[in-house]
Structures are given as structure tokens and as C-alpha cells.
Amino acid sequence: MKTKYIDLIDQSFYFPQEEFKLNKNNLEFHGIDLMKLISEYGAPLKFTYLPKISDNINRAKEWFRVAMKEHNYKGKYHYCYCTKSSHFQYVLHEALKNDIHIETSSAFDIDIVESLKEQGKIKNDTFVICNGFKRDQYLENIARLINNGHENCIPVIDNYEELNLLGDVITKKYNIGIRIASEEEPKFEFYTSRLGIGYKNIVPFYNNQIKDNPQVNLKMLHFFINTGIRDTAYYWNELVKCLKVYVSLKKICPTLDSLNIGGGFPIKNSLAFEYDYQYMISEIINQIKQVCDEADVPVPNIFTEFGSFTVGESGGAIYEVLYQKQQNDREKWNMINSSFITTMPDTWAINKRFVMLAVNRWNEEYERVLLGGLTCDSDDYYNSEQHMNAIYLPKYKKDKPLYIGFFNTGAYQETIGGFGGLHHCLIPQPKHLLIDKDEEGNITTSVFSEQQTSEQMLSLLGYGNAQQTDNNNKSTTNFASKAYFL
Structure with a gap:
């Protein structure tokens, strides 16, 4: 038995x-x-x-290369890493070894981009796709990046106000994208994504605010499905609706040349996991080419924003x-x-x-x-x-x-869990290792962070050395804010 x-x-x-x-x-x-x-x-x-980060990036690049060759697709493919999946430096350093681009979602992302540019990891020809709902600090940071010469920064318009807000702080001509507010699956509690602009409103928005704006070039249409890239009638139906918007825009907007199909590749969640990545990519490329050929418009360059797919399968946790x-x-x-x-x-x-x-x-x-x-x-x-x-x-x-x-x-687990911060019941953050391979293929290991200590938590909470009294002038200085820099 x-x-x-x-x-x-x-x-x-x-x-x-x-x-x-x-x-x-x-x-x-x-x-x-x-x-x-x-x-x-x-x-x-x-x-x-x-090494798994680079491996997955290059797998995806090869799948797109094969699909584009199969369908004689004339556009280019650009792989973007969605930074919100993991902002850690070691992730970005590994990912950027592979000639990729970056997708951001908040103000501090731009600070990371600028830091990576100073280190030579990102060049001026690296695309920086700026998604998300943008307010003051994010807008200012995007403007700073563009004003300082990063012409391949493309803010993706999420709502009707953002274009004017960007125009107020950007001092030169710049490129933009528009995000489509896709319709959600019937099982969702809402009908339409809160992100982006509705299908039927995009062409009027272009005609009213972009077409005659000498400061702006519309370069990209952005499409993303919350449930990911899956072989379902729902996904294919939304993709076709997106492509109809693309060809309508392309006929009146000659600068439009790119379609961003977002992220959403699943990752392995059990030993029984099955997913035909090559089939899905080939079918997406085929669908885009068919619609564009029928409308007699050039096919777009393709951008993707893979986050979980890039970094998810590199991580692990061990418990006793x-x-x-x-x-x-x-x-x-x-x-x-x-x-x-x-x-x-x-x-x-x-x-x-x-x-x-x-x-x-x-x-x-x-x-x-x-x-x-x-x-x-x-x-x-x-x-x-x-x-x-x-x-x-x-x-x-x-x-x-x-x-x-x-x-x-x-x-996502480290950022959602609050790496280095406070955790439920004050359970400490575990020790974290980085595992790599040297030039000979031997596995190497280093400690990225030790297990969180009680002193670190107490400092965050305002205990311990949070206050220091100067006996000379009897003043009290509060150092609690410094805890965030531990």
C-alpha cells in the first residue's frame, strides 16, 4: 500500500x-x-x-518573436516590468539586464526611475509608461522626468482632467497614451473598471482635447483586463472592442502607433498548472493583425506590462x-x-x-x-x-x-505585508535571502535582510529611544519619524 x-x-x-x-x-x-x-x-x-526573473522575461520575448514571425507581424514588441509587483532594487537590477522597459503607478516610482538612471540601469531610450490616477506629486515627478529630457516617458491618461494638469507642468512637447475603461466580467460587483476612459468616449476625447493640442502626441492606447489574459469569450470580446477603438483612432490620429495590452499572464499556483502561453500570444497577435488588415491601418507596436509573471515565480517562503x-x-x-x-x-x-x-x-x-x-x-x-x-x-x-x-x-507579498514595518500581533518579518548564480553556474546566497527585531518594532511604535531629553536645555526631541528610515 x-x-x-x-x-x-x-x-x-x-x-x-x-x-x-x-x-x-x-x-x-x-x-x-x-x-x-x-x-x-x-x-x-x-x-x-x-535567475528566474530573467528567465521569464526572455521566455515571453521569445513567445512574441515566434508569434510575430508566424503571422508576418510588422510591429515591434516592448516588454515592460510593472514595478508595483515588487519595487525592490534587486528585482529591478535583475529585470533591467534584459533590455526591458518600466511601467509605473505612483509618484515615488518616478524617484526610483531617476535613481536607476543615475546608476546607468535605465537609459533615455527606455520607455517609462506612467499609469494610475495622477495627482500633484505624481504629475510633478512625471513632468520633471520629461522636462529633464526623458522623451520616452509616456503618461497614460486615466481621466479627463489629467491632460490639462500635465500641460500645466510639462514645458515641452510630449507623448501620451489613453487607458480604456474595460467592462468587467458579469460576476463582478461593478460593470466597468474605475481606471481609464470608456470605449465610446475615447474618440470624442481625442477630438475635443488632443487633436488640436500642439504640445501633445497621442502614441498609445492602453488595454487591460482585470482577470488577466485568459482564453475566455469575455477576454476575446473585450480585445475586439479595444481593437475597434484603436483602428477608429488610428484613422484620424497618425501619431498613434502603439497598443499596450497590459499584464495578466498567470503564474504557476500548483503542480497541476497548465497554460499555453505561446498559443495565447499567437492568437492575440493574429487577432490584432486581422482587425488592422480589415480596416486597412498599420498594425501597432505591442507593449506588455508583466508584473507577477516577471517576479512571482522567483519567490519562496519556508516555515517549520x-x-x-x-x-x-x-x-x-x-x-x-x-x-x-x-x-x-x-x-x-x-x-x-x-x-x-x-x-x-x-x-x-x-x-x-x-x-x-x-x-x-x-x-x-x-x-x-x-x-x-x-x-x-x-x-x-x-x-x-x-x-x-x-x-x-x-x-506583492512584501509590499502588501509592509516590509520592515509593523505586522499583525507584532509577528516579525522573516529573514530574506537573495539566491543567484555566478558565471560558472554555481548557486550563491546572500542575506538581503535579517529577521526583524523587537528594537525596530518598538522604534516604529514610539517606544525605546523614541524620545531623547537634552538635559542641558531641558528640551525634548521626538525621533519617532526616523523609524521609517531604519
Whole structure:
């Protein structure tokens, strides 16, 4: 009878897979010995495998190259990284090795762009696509970037006021895009995206505010579906509606030459994940070419803004099972030594699914469990709602440590969780490792951040050394604001 954890995985999935292999009794991820990491750095532990970022960028570039060649598509392809998925310097440095462009969503993004320009990571010919709802600081920063000579900065107009607001602070001729407010799927609580301008209003908006404006060139139409790029009737219907707007605009606006189809490529969330990226890209390119050929207009250059796809599959988290609680005759709770709410907030907020596997003890018997976090919040758990199915792990044994890994967690979790800040029940931020390969292909590891300390949290909260009294002049200085720079 096959009752071992390895038997369960073999029966349920194709295993091993490209990134997951077994070394004797322990799991490897992209050739990384996870138990060696644990023995050296402990758990809980977060890590980023940097080569996966470049790998996914170049996979997407190749898919578009193949599709454009297949359909004799004359436009160019530009890969943009959506910075809000992860703003960390190590992510941007790795991504920018691959001749890509940047999509921003808020004011401080522009500060990051300028810092990267100073370091030589971004050049003047790098496209900076500025999305989002723009107000004073964001507008000022965009204007500063353009006024200082970055002509490939393209602010994407989100509402009717933004064009005039940009014109007030930009001193030279500049390019813009317009974002389409796509219609949402019927299951949504609202009908139309809050972002962008409605399909039927875009051509009138161009005629009324852009056509005769000597300071502005309309270069891009921006299209994004909240549910991502998926092979559904809903997606194809919205794409065709977008293309009809594009050809209508192109006939009256000769400067329009680019279509931004946004992001939305899914990432692997279980060992059973299947998605035909090449088919989807080929079909998108085919649809665009057909519509443009029928309307007798040139095909546009294609921009994408892949965020989660770029960085998501590079991340992972490892926890130790501290204890097992048998709460009734059916439910066993394996308690981890961290918190799902604080370290993987998407599991708690939107039931986001990640690949979850035991790290060790694969040749031992398994059992069905629930996973609980350390906080006193009843929502701090991971179960079959977040997972693809019921959770099975090697049987808990008090004298034999059990470690579990969550994989492809590299997008959004640190920023949504508030990296380096305060966390629910003051659960500390885990140690974070950067894993890379040297020129000979050997794996290298460095510590990006140590586990958060009580002193850091107390400083944020205003305790400890938050106040310092000068006995000479009896004045009191409050240093609480300095905590944000720790």
C-alpha cells in the first residue's frame, strides 16, 4: 500500500517538474538544496531566486518573436516590468539586464526611475509608461522626468482632467497614451473598471482635447483586463472592442502607433498548472493583425506590462511546523512558526493559491491537515480554499522537525505585508535571502535582510529611544519619524 508523501505526489501530479526535484528525502527548487538553506539560515525564511526573473522575461520575448514571425507581424514588441509587483532594487537590477522597459503607478516610482538612471540601469531610450490616477506629486515627478529630457516617458491618461494638469507642468512637447475603461466580467460587483476612459468616449476625447493640442502626441492606447489574459469569450470580446477603438483612432490620429495590452499572464499556483502561453500570444497577435488588415491601418507596436509573471515565480517562503493541535475528531492543525496574514497576505485577503510542498521527510507517511499561523486572528490559516485541494503533509512527529515551502510568492507579498514595518500581533518579518548564480553556474546566497527585531518594532511604535531629553536645555526631541528610515 502506497502511504508515503512521495507516493501521494506521484499519484496526483507529474513529478519531478522543471523547478522541483527530489534529492533523496528532501525537496530541491531550481537545484537549490532547501534543507541546506534551513540548516544555515533557519526558518521562517524568505528567498528570491534572481535567475528566474530573467528567465521569464526572455521566455515571453521569445513567445512574441515566434508569434510575430508566424503571422508576418510588422510591429515591434516592448516588454515592460510593472514595478508595483515588487519595487525592490534587486528585482529591478535583475529585470533591467534584459533590455526591458518600466511601467509605473505612483509618484515615488518616478524617484526610483531617476535613481536607476543615475546608476546607468535605465537609459533615455527606455520607455517609462506612467499609469494610475495622477495627482500633484505624481504629475510633478512625471513632468520633471520629461522636462529633464526623458522623451520616452509616456503618461497614460486615466481621466479627463489629467491632460490639462500635465500641460500645466510639462514645458515641452510630449507623448501620451489613453487607458480604456474595460467592462468587467458579469460576476463582478461593478460593470466597468474605475481606471481609464470608456470605449465610446475615447474618440470624442481625442477630438475635443488632443487633436488640436500642439504640445501633445497621442502614441498609445492602453488595454487591460482585470482577470488577466485568459482564453475566455469575455477576454476575446473585450480585445475586439479595444481593437475597434484603436483602428477608429488610428484613422484620424497618425501619431498613434502603439497598443499596450497590459499584464495578466498567470503564474504557476500548483503542480497541476497548465497554460499555453505561446498559443495565447499567437492568437492575440493574429487577432490584432486581422482587425488592422480589415480596416486597412498599420498594425501597432505591442507593449506588455508583466508584473507577477516577471517576479512571482522567483519567490519562496519556508516555515517549520511547531506543533500539531487535534481540535476535534477530523481537524488537525499544524501550527507554523510565522503568520500567513503577515508574510503571505494574499492567502488571507483574496484566497490566493501558491504551490505548497513539504521540504523534507518525503519518504514518510502522510496525513490530512490544516495550516495555522501564529497570530491570534481566526483568519490566519491556509486550507483547501486557498490550496488547489485538501492539504496533505508528512505526519507530524514531535522529535522529527517538518518544514514546508510555499513557492512562486515573489509578487506583492512584501509590499502588501509592509516590509520592515509593523505586522499583525507584532509577528516579525522573516529573514530574506537573495539566491543567484555566478558565471560558472554555481548557486550563491546572500542575506538581503535579517529577521526583524523587537528594537525596530518598538522604534516604529514610539517606544525605546523614541524620545531623547537634552538635559542641558531641558528640551525634548521626538525621533519617532526616523523609524521609517531604519
